Amino acid sequence: MTPIPLSRPPIDDELKQAVLAAIDSRRYVLGPQCRALETELAKYTDAKHAVLTSSATAALWMTVRALGVGPGDEVLVPSHTAFPTVEAVCVAGATPVFVDVDDWYTIDPKDAVAKVTPKTVGIVPVHLYGQPVDLPAVQDLAARFGLWLLEDCAQAQGAAWDGRKVGAFGRAAVFSFYPSKNLPAMGDGGCVVTSDNDVAARCRRLRDHGRLNKDVHAEVGFNLRFNELQAAALRVLLPRLDRMNDRRRALAARYAAGLAGLPLALPAEREHARHVYHLYVVATPRRKALAEFLKSRGIQTGIHYPVPAHRQPAVARLAAPALPRTERLVEEILSLPISASHTEAEIDIVVTAVRDFFGS
Numbered sequence: 564m565t566p567i568p569l570s571r572p573p574i575d576d577e578l579k580q581a582v583l584a585a586i587d588s589r590r591y592v593l594g595p596q597c598r599a600l601e602t603e604l605a606k607y608t609d610a611k612h613a614v615l616t617s618s619a620t621a622a623l624w625m626t627v628r629a630l631g632v633g634p635g636d637e638v639l640v641p642s643h644t645a646f647p648t649v650e651a652v653c654v655a656g657a658t659p660v661f662v663d664v665d666d667w668y669t670i671d672p673k674d675a676v677a678k679v680t681p682k683t684v685g686i687v688p689v690h691l692y693g694q695p696v697d698l699p700a701v702q703d704l705a706a707r708f709g710l711w712l713l714e715d716c717a718q719a720q721g722a723a724w725d726g727r728k729v730g731a732f733g734r735a736a737v738f739s740f741y742p743s744k745n746l747p748a749m750g751d752g753g754c755v756v757t758s759d760n761d762v763a764a765r766c767r768r769l770r771d772h773g774r775l776n777k778d779v780h781a782e783v784g785f786n787l788r789f790n791e792l793q794a795a796a797l798r799v800l801l802p803r804l805d806r807m808n809d810r811r812r813a814l815a816a817r818y819a820a821g822l823a824g825l826p827l828a829l830p831a832e833r834e835h836a837r838h839v840y841h842l843y844v845v846a847t848p849r850r851k852a853l854a855e856f857l858k859s860r861g862i863q864t865g866i867h868y869p870v871p872a873h874r875q876p877a878v879a880r881l882a883a884p885a886l887p888r889t890e891r892l893v894e895e896i897l898s899l900p901i902s903a904s905h906t907e908a909e910i911d912i913v914v915t916a917v918r919d920f921f922g923s
């Protein structure tokens with residue numbers, strides 16, 4: 564029995580050669596590979612600037628600071644997300660205000676409207692699992708209340724709404740290159756994408772100790788720079804991203820066909836959206852038993868995420884009110900293996916195992 568991992572990053576000779584060439588260059592930090600990748604990422608997202616950094620967490624922190632967020636401000640965030648989305652708001656000294664999910668497990672614009680107060684300055688919708696949020700609704704909300712809109716695209720590189728790539732719908736967006744992500748690096752990485760010249764310039768400064776030039780520091784930033792080896796690898800993969808996402812979509816369709824008719828909620832694709840299936844998440848009240856059964860067949864699963872952000876001990880001081888839909892769904896969700904490197908045969912093995920579990 565060959566184990567089936569939840570995700571499998573690509574490795575091939577072209578990638579290895581690109582990394583070796585970067586090693587030979589003896590330029591390792593924010594050099595020509597990084598500059599070229601920034602240009603290519605901005606073009607891909609149809610934005611003016613991309614600013615590479617060490618992770619999406621760093622990208623969120625820089626952007627939130629560049630937007631001038633600070634103590635006393637409130638920022639609308641989904642609770643059903645990876646904790647880093649919320650962390651950036653907290654590190655900036657602002658208060659995250661947690662919003663419940665809609666039918667697609669993404670931020671519910673109606674609940675978000677209900678939570679706007681005079682202190683609200685912005686909203687961070689998350690294109691969770693690779694599915695765009697209801698972008699027109701979120702844009703309307705931001706315009707109506709004068710909020711900035713920061714898209715968390717960590718899980719959704721290449722996803723689109725009505726053919727337009729996510730990442731260009733607000734003031735700025737962040738992306739992650741963590742190895743399981745749709746555009747994976749061989750380590751941590753991330754970037755900010757924006758068409759706002761001031762936000763881009765401030766992020767560039769913040770990622771390099773707040774430097775104006777070699778010797779003068781205009782403000783306190785940090786070392787959040789990116790490196791040439793990762794940039795070289797990402798430059799090989801970026802031209803393949805749409806194809807890799809097509810592949811994820813084809814494997815998701817194979818799951819949908821194979822799992823149809825079971826007492827299992829399958830991912831729903833919203834109209835207008837190109838979902839890029841960073842994760843393939845099903846839901847059942849029998850989640851624990853299903854996960855154990857799959858494990859016994861060598862199939863890795865995950866839960867994204869078992870503890871919603873508003874219930875994390877780190878933010879207990881906020882005493883966040885209940886979010887009934889989020890609290891229900893985190894008990895039932897289960898992520899099945901998917902990536903551009905999985906084979907049809909592997910998906911079929913998972914489908915057979917799930918069908919065996921349900922006895923059908």
Ligand SMILES: Cc1ncc(COP(=O)(O)O)c(C=O)c1O
Pocket residue numbers: 618619620621644645647648689715717718738739740741751752753
């Ligand atoms: C939605 C979301 N936002 C932000 C992050 C943070 O990304 P990184 O690991 O690159 O810091 C992640 C990582 O899993 C994520 O899933």
